[in-house]
Amino acid sequence: MPDEAADVVGDPWPVWPAGFAASPEDVRALLVLSGLRGLTPRRMLEVGVERGSAAATLAWVRAGKAGSENDRAFALTLDADEVAAAMRACGARFVPWNTPEYPEQLRAIHDPPAALFVAGAAFPDPTRAVAIVGARRCTALGREIAREVGRTLGLAGVTVVSGAARGIDAAAHEGALSADAPTIAVLGCGLDVAYPPDSRDLLRRVRSRGGTVLSEYPPGVPPDPWNFPARNRIVAGLCSATVVVEGGEGSGSMITAEHAMEFGRDVFAMPGAVTNPLAVVPLRLIREGATMIRGAEDLLEDLGLELVQEEIVQRVNLSDTERAVLGRLAGPTLPDRVASELRATVPEVVGVLMRLELRGFVRSVGGRYESTLKGRPQADARSSRSARGTPAGETRRTGMPARSSRLAAIDER
Amino acid sequence: MYGRVTGVTVVGVRGHLVTVESHVGRGLPSLTFTGQPGAAVQDARDRIRPAIESAKLEWPLRRVVVNLVPGNLRKEGPGLDLPVAMSVLAAMRQAPISKLPGWAFAGELSLEGSLVSTPGVLSVAIAAARAGLRGVVVPQPNAAEAALVDGLEVVGAPALAEVVGFFRGTWTPVPHPGSSDETQRSHAVDLSEIRGQAQARRALEVAAAGGHNILLIGSPGAGKTMLARRLPTILPTMSREEALEVTQLHSVAGLLEGGLVRERPFRSPHHTVSPAALLGGGSTHLRPGEVSLATHGVLFLDEFTEFRRDAVEGLRQPLEDGRVVVTRMAGTAEFPARFTLVAAANPCPCGYHGDTSRRCRCRDDRIGVYTAKLSGPLLDRVDIRLTVPRLTKQELLGQEPGEPSAPVRERVEEARARQRRRYVALGSFCNAQLPGPVARREARMSASAESLLAEAVDRHALTGRGFDRVLKVARTIADLAGSEHVEPDHVVEALAYRQTPSALEPEHAG
Numbered sequence: 035m036p037d038e039a040a041d042v043v044g045d046p047w048p049v050w051p052a053g054f055a056a057s058p059e060d061v062r063a064l065l066v067l068s069g070l071r072g073l074t075p076r077r078m079l080e081v082g083v084e085r086g087s088a089a090a091t092l093a094w095v096r097a098g099k100a101g102s103e104n105d106r107a108f109a110l111t112l113d114a115d116e117v118a119a120a121m122r123a124c125g126a127r128f129v130p131w132n133t134p135e136y137p138e139q140l141r142a143i144h145d146p147p148a149a150l151f152v153a154g155a156a157f158p159d160p161t162r163a164v165a166i167v168g169a170r171r172c173t174a175l176g177r178e179i180a181r182e183v184g185r186t187l188g189l190a191g192v193t194v195v196s197g198a199a200r201g202i203d204a205a206a207h208e209g210a211l212s213a214d215a216p217t218i219a220v221l222g223c224g225l226d227v228a229y230p231p232d233s234r235d236l237l238r239r240v241r242s243r244g245g246t247v248l249s250e251y252p253p254g255v256p257p258d259p260w261n262f263p264a265r266n267r268i269v270a271g272l273c274s275a276t277v278v279v280e281g282g283e284g285s286g287s288m289i290t291a292e293h294a295m296e297f298g299r300d301v302f303a304m305p306g307a308v309t310n311p312l313a314v315v316p317l318r319l320i321r322e323g324a325t326m327i328r329g330a331e332d333l334l335e336d337l338g339l340e341l342v343q344e345e346i347v348q349r350v351n352l353s354d355t356e357r358a359v360l361g362r363l364a365g366p367t368l369p370d371r372v373a374s375e376l377r378a379t380v381p382e383v384v385g386v387l388m389r390l391e392l393r394g395f396v397r398s399v400g401g402r403y404e405s406t407l408k409g410r411p412q413a414d415a416r417s418s419r420s421a422r423g424t425p426a427g428e429t430r431r432t433g434m435p436a437r438s439s440r441l442a443a444i445d446e447r
Numbered sequence: 448m449y450g451r452v453t454g455v456t457v458v459g460v461r462g463h464l465v466t467v468e469s470h471v472g473r474g475l476p477s478l479t480f481t482g483q484p485g486a487a488v489q490d491a492r493d494r495i496r497p498a499i500e501s502a503k504l505e506w507p508l509r510r511v512v513v514n515l516v517p518g519n520l521r522k523e524g525p526g527l528d529l530p531v532a533m534s535v536l537a538a539m540r541q542a543p544i545s546k547l548p549g550w551a552f553a554g555e556l557s558l559e560g561s562l563v564s565t566p567g568v569l570s571v572a573i574a575a576a577r578a579g580l581r582g583v584v585v586p587q588p589n590a591a592e593a594a595l596v597d598g599l600e601v602v603g604a605p606a607l608a609e610v611v612g613f614f615r616g617t618w619t620p621v622p623h624p625g626s627s628d629e630t631q632r633s634h635a636v637d638l639s640e641i642r643g644q645a646q647a648r649r650a651l652e653v654a655a656a657g658g659h660n661i662l663l664i665g666s667p668g669a670g671k672t673m674l675a676r677r678l679p680t681i682l683p684t685m686s687r688e689e690a691l692e693v694t695q696l697h698s699v700a701g702l703l704e705g706g707l708v709r710e711r712p713f714r715s716p717h718h719t720v721s722p723a724a725l726l727g728g729g730s731t732h733l734r735p736g737e738v739s740l741a742t743h744g745v746l747f748l749d750e751f752t753e754f755r756r757d758a759v760e761g762l763r764q765p766l767e768d769g770r771v772v773v774t775r776m777a778g779t780a781e782f783p784a785r786f787t788l789v790a791a792a793n794p795c796p797c798g799y800h801g802d803t804s805r806r807c808r809c810r811d812d813r814i815g816v817y818t819a820k821l822s823g824p825l826l827d828r829v830d831i832r833l834t835v836p837r838l839t840k841q842e843l844l845g846q847e848p849g850e851p852s853a854p855v856r857e858r859v860e861e862a863r864a865r866q867r868r869r870y871v872a873l874g875s876f877c878n879a880q881l882p883g884p885v886a887r888r889e890a891r892m893s894a895s896a897e898s899l900l901a902e903a904v905d906r907h908a909l910t911g912r913g914f915d916r917v918l919k920v921a922r923t924i925a926d927l928a929g930s931e932h933v934e935p936d937h938v939v940e941a942l943a944y945r946q947t948p949s950a951l952e953p954e955h956a957g
């Protein structure tokens with residue numbers, strides 16, 4: 035869509051001038067410009083187009099013609115060498131707009147960052163990146179879904195892109211890392227700022243597994259709340275598809291998904307019960323046309339990738355009682371209720387639930403019990419589908435990730 | 448002129464005999480105490496003369512010295528009013544001095560000469576009986592309490608005049624009604640009042656049967672307090688020894704009304720409680736704290752995370768040893784403190800983390816700080832942790848009233864009897880009291896139960912302590928089922944009571 039629009043009306047969005055960061059002096063200016071807080075990327079783009087180069091833009095700011103008064107004062111005192119030294123100290127490199135390393139997908143968005151601070155490996159194939167976003171304070175189920183989607187994508191050779199927040203972000207990374215797949219973490223603060231504090235360990239592992247950590251902010255920039263919506267456009271912009279797992283009213287994942295739609299990328303959403311406050315965003319997205327997925331295999335199918343099936347869920351081995359109890363768990367359910375429906379005692383039911391929990395079919399949430407992904411009804415269907423041609427039971431198969439129709443379609447654009 | 452009677456001072460819960468001797472000699476009219484009188488005894492100086500005069504007896508207009516023996520013990524409490532008065536009257540020969548030996552006196556006097564209810568009378572009577580005395584003279588309201596001690600004559604007198612009259616042979620005490628141990632215990636609350644919450648009710652039963660401490664986590668309105676309040680109703684009926692101990696503690700604290708306490712105590716101190724009030728203490732007079740008043744009953748700490756850290760840390764000794772040692776300037780006292788701890792907490796500061804129908808409004812880092820308070824050395828002593836869901840209206844409707852307390856208590860008593868028989872040689876009474884290694888030896892697990900538990904260790908990454916807790920709870924469940932061995936079913940149920948609720952799981956790094 036945006037491309038068609040561009041054809042018809044000309045160029046609705048300015049792009050960085052070709053020579054914007056051409057000279058070393060421009061790169062130095064860009065290091066300073068990236069640290070300005072009052073000059074939004076969009077405004078900088080406008081000024082950049084007008085002035086033609088980063089050095090000229092910086093001079094413009096220093097003259098007080100653009101950016102805030104603070105920016106002017108800051109731009110006058112900030113030394114590019116200091117920024118560069120701080121950047122090197124946290125093992126990062128500077129990737130301006132016009133360098134080959136700058137991800138191609140990101141160039142296509144409305145207000146691409148003029149430069150990125152990048153640590154870790156070079157970007158993997160940008161056309162094979164999928165964002166997984168969602169609530170920080172997610173449910174156990176949401177975390178499990180994000181993990182599974184992350185892991186499945188990782189196994190299929192797709193790069194998982196997300197923030198570094200707790201909850202869905204972290205679970206998505208963990209899932210992909212568990213499949214030994216590299217991931218990309220996009221921060222809303224400087225690369226040397228660990229936010230949230232417990233992300234430090236996650237980011238270290240992302241980098242040690244061949245992944246990439248990046249930010250448009252220079253080192254030392256704090257995680258200001260307004261950085262995150264801007265960060266979300268990079269997450270969406272880097273990927274050919276965005277998956278929203280859980281998100282409540284006012285969640286940042288809505289922003290990411292809106293960016294993705296705006297950029298003409300695919301949006302997938304994992305639904306939840308209409309009463310679930312964390313299903314608000316996914317359900318709204320589905321109504322707005324996002325593709326509903328029930329799990330990682332739906333996503334792979336839609337992306338045209340082959341599911342790399344690791345192990346077939348052993349639901350077949352459940353006893354009749356266990357099956358009956360599992361069948362009563364429509365959402366988080368009280369053991370009392372299961373007991374009265376099955377005419378059993380509560381200790382009996384609790385015993386069965388614990389056996390199921392031991393094997394990962396069930397988890398307890400706040401005194402109630404719910405089925406895990408492994409215990410959900412469609413698991414049967416999944417095992418029969420993916421075990422095509424092989425006897426049901428443990429099948430280990432390594433599928434070759436095939437080129438996806440949708441991913442290919444994006445490639446062709 | 449010299450007189451001497453026996454009084455009792457109470458240190459902690461123990462009564463110590465005190466010889467109160469008086470000398471009435473020449474000099475300006477005065478009353479002097481020697482022999483470490485505490486503040487309350489000093490108080491008596493101005494109280495005793497009006498009391499004696501109100502009783503139509505004569506106060507000597509001479510110099511009176513009262514000495515309290517032994518001199519190395521600080522005497523506390525108003526209970527020494529009566530022995531001091533009797534000692535002076537004996538010195539004046541207004542009371543027949545030959546008849547006073549063999550009796551211990553205790554009681555606070557009012558200015559009109561009447562004896563008012565005095566704390567610690569049961570401890571006085573126990574000390575008197577232990578010393579082989581013939582009887583005790585106590586205020587009438589405390590007579591029933593003193594009569595709980597066997598082999599002791601109890602004179603419950605309404606006033607000082609009657610006490611003197613008793614020894615002169617002009618007054619006979621009304622025989623107080625014999626102790627009525629057999630009266631039915633009737634609790635104000637019953638387990639049947641709890642609708643739904645079957646898993647929590649069952650957890651209470653298991654806790655009662657094994658003497659396990661329990662942590663209830665749930666959103667406001669889930670019914671944590673209601674559940675805790677009903678735990679005493681399903682604990683076994685107290686033995687006479689236990690009841691006596693509880694009565695003695697409540698007597699010392701001045702909380703006793705009437706005779707023997709038969710209901711297991713339920714104490715729920717507010718979370719602002721000071722360490723001294725929780726554990727016992729006081730600057731001059733050492734009083735039992737809430738932990739001791741909860742002895743043989745339930746100590747309920749609602750809003751557990753809000754309690755002062757020093758107060759909570761102080762709970763470790765009583766939980767380990769079943770007693771608490773209080774040391775103050777005034778001396779050292781040891782109080783029994785063997786209780787079942789019920790701690791209750793919200794899952795997060797706002798209370799709705801993990802709730803299925805309301806959204807939590809807490810900042811992530813605050814949840815971390817909060818849940819950190821729900822672990823630690825103290826909670827290692829809590830065998831059963833349970834999340835209590837807040838029931839929706841729909842879930843509450845159509846719930847039949849639950850089982851009443853009485854049949855549950857019967858099952859609990861059977862399970863306790865089984866444990867007592869098994870541990871008779873170990874000096875323990877219930878599974879919760881067993882040290883870890885002993886529990887592992889005594890659990891008597893079937894082979895299949897053992898392999899199941901081993902699997903759970905792998906799955907849930909149970910720590911050593913967590914393992915012991917599951918083992919003990921499984922043993923209790925087996926005792927409830929009347930099973931000689933711990934079977935897999937018992938283990939799986941026990942695993943349900945170790946659930947750290949999903950809300951409290953440490954977040955994955957990142």
